[in-house]
Every structure is written in structure tokens, then in C-alpha cells.
Amino acid sequence: MTTCVLCGMGEPVADAAGIGIRACPVCGWLVGDVPDADLPRPRVDVVYYLRWEGRIKIGTSAQPRRRLAAIRHEELLAFEPGDRVVEHSRHVQFAHLREGGEWFRADAELVSHAAALAGATPPWHRHARWVADALRRNVS
Known part of the structure; x- marks a missing residue:
């Protein structure tokens, strides 16, 4: 293969x-x-949704593999394209579920939101597509 x-x-x-x-x-x-090894990889910011027991962390990173490796979690629920502005809007949207910091109660509303973002495509596959699309835009 x-x-x-x-x-x-x-x-x-x-x-x-x-x-x-x-x-x-x-x-x-x-x-x-x-990909041209002499050119830097494009920056692809994502908002991530991580589940740990009955809580979900909503955070952001331009280097999600590194960031997620540093955070204890059971499951990556979803990614969505976005930076701190999108992350902040999600924190406001789900403020009624906040348990502290960037952690929110895994209520059906938030779980449904993450599931809708993920769709049928695994989060890492979506991220790979966004990186490839950004590379193509940089070359064109």
C-alpha cells in the first residue's frame, strides 16, 4: 500500500x-x-472539541497534533475551521454549560453541535483536506 x-x-x-x-x-x-519543502506549511487554525468523561473542551490551535497530545482526553469529537474569534463565539454560545476555563458540560446541545460539525468525516481527515486546500491556494 x-x-x-x-x-x-x-x-x-x-x-x-x-x-x-x-x-x-x-x-x-x-x-x-x-509539497515544496523549502516553503513553510500554511497556517490552518482549527477549533477543536475534546471529550473527557462528562465534559468537552473547546479550544483552538494552528498545530492541533501537538496541542491535543498535551491535553488529556478520551475522544476528539470534531474540528471546525477557525481561530480565537470562532473559539470565543463558541464559548459565548455554550456559556450556560461552562464548568471552568475552556471546559463545558457534555450536554446534548453541545454534543449535537460537535456531531454536526464532524458529519461522517473523521476530524483528522477534515484537517488533512484543509491543509491540502491551503497548500493548493499558496501554489496557485
Whole structure:
């Protein structure tokens, strides 16, 4: 199995149009394209939703792998694109569930919100797509 050179998760497959171009099903990166190692990776800020027992942390990071590795949690529920402005709006939206800091009671309302953000796509797959899209925008 050959994994994607960009995200390392998908095995490239033929595109839906059937014209023979192979791309990663996770991030959409085209086979043969190589990210320029001399250029910095684009900044992709995300708001994350982490569950620990009966609580959910709503936070933000431009480096979610590093950030989530530092936070004790049981499950990554979702990502949404956004920075501190989006994070703050979520803190205001769910203020009635706040238990302290960035932790909120895992009430059905908040759990449903996170589930709607996630949809059927795993959070890390969504993040990989956003990074690939940002790289494509930087090259164009």
C-alpha cells in the first residue's frame, strides 16, 4: 500500500471523473505533486472539541497534533475551521454549560453541535483536506 505523500493517511485512487488522475481520498492531494519543502506549511487554525468523561473542551490551535497530545482526553469529537474569534463565539454560545476555563458540560446541545460539525468525516481527515486546500491556494 502506498500512502499519500502529504497526509500519510490515504492510498491514492483514480478520481471520480475517471480520467486517470490519481488522488488521495482523504486530502485530495494529487499523486506526483510534492509539497515544496523549502516553503513553510500554511497556517490552518482549527477549533477543536475534546471529550473527557462528562465534559468537552473547546479550544483552538494552528498545530492541533501537538496541542491535543498535551491535553488529556478520551475522544476528539470534531474540528471546525477557525481561530480565537470562532473559539470565543463558541464559548459565548455554550456559556450556560461552562464548568471552568475552556471546559463545558457534555450536554446534548453541545454534543449535537460537535456531531454536526464532524458529519461522517473523521476530524483528522477534515484537517488533512484543509491543509491540502491551503497548500493548493499558496501554489496557485
